[in-house]
Amino acid sequence: MAYNLDEIEAELASGRETTVQFDKVIGDTLRIVDPEEEDDEKWPRQPSGPYLDRLDAMCARWGDRLTVRFYAHYSQVFDASTLERLPNVASLAADCLWEACNLESIGELKRLSKLSL
Numbered sequence: 001m002a003y004n005l006d007e008i009e010a011e012l013a014s015g016r017e018t019t020v021q022f023d024k025v026i027g028d029t030l031r032i033v034d035p036e037e038e039d040d041e042k043w044p045r046q047p048s049g050p051y052l053d054r055l056d057a058m059c060a061r062w063g064d065r066l067t068v069r070f071y072a073h074y075s076q077v078f079d080a081s082t083l084e085r086l087p088n089v090a091s092l093a094a095d096c097l098w099e100a101c102n103l104e105s106i107g108e109l110k111r112l113s114k115l116s117l
Contacts, residue, residue, distance in 0.1 A: 003020050003021070003032070003033050004032055004033065005020075005051070005054055005055060005058065008020055008058070008066070009058060012058070012062045012065055012066060016065075017065045017066070017067070018065070018066060018067070019066075019067040019068070019069050019093070020055060020066065020067070020068050020069070021069040021070075021071060022068075022069070022070050022071075023071055023072045023073070024073065024076065025073060025076045025077075025078070025079065026048050026052070026082050027048065028047065028048060029045045029046060029047055029048055030045065030046050030047075030048045030051055031043045031044070031045055032044050032045070032046050049085075052085040052086060053085075055068070055086060056085065056086045056087065056088050056089070057088070059086060059088040059089045059090060059111075060088035060111075063090045063091075063111075063113075064090040064091040064113050064114050065091075066090075066091065067091040067092070067093055067114070068086060068089050068091070068092055068093070069092075069093040069094070069095070070082075070093070070094045070095075070097065071093070071094070071095050071096045071097065072096045072097075073096075073097050073098070073099075074096075074098055077099045077100065077101055078094065078097045078099070078100040078101075079100075079101055079102055080094075080100060080101065080102045080103050080104075080105040080106055081101075081102040081105050082105075083105045083106060083108070083109060084105055084108070086109075087108075087109065087110070087111070088111050089109055089111065089112060090111045090112060090113050090114065091112075091113065091114040092106070092109065092112060092114070092115050092116070093115075093116040093117075094106075094116070094117055095116065095117065
C-alpha cells in the first residue's frame, strides 16, 4: 500500500506535516491507496522505482515534515536496504516489524534527524 504523492505534496504545501506509510515489502510495483474504492485489490498499481524517486525528492524538499514509515510486515522481513532508494529521508519510523535485515542502511541516511523505532 502506498499513498498518492500528489495528495501528500498538497498537504505539505498547505503547511501540514504528513506521513507516507508502507505496510508491505516494496517490490516492483506498489498498490496506490484509492479512498473511493473499498476493495484494495482494485487499487491502481504503479512501478515502485519512479514512486520512490519522487518520494525521495519530496523528502529532500520537505525535510522532517514528511515522515516515511515502515510497519506491520508481520509475515515478511523488512529489508532496510530499501532505504538506499530514499537517501534524503529526514524523518523515519519503523515499527511493528517482527524481523528486519540490513539495518546498517539506517546509519547511511545522512539527512536523518528524526528516528522512531
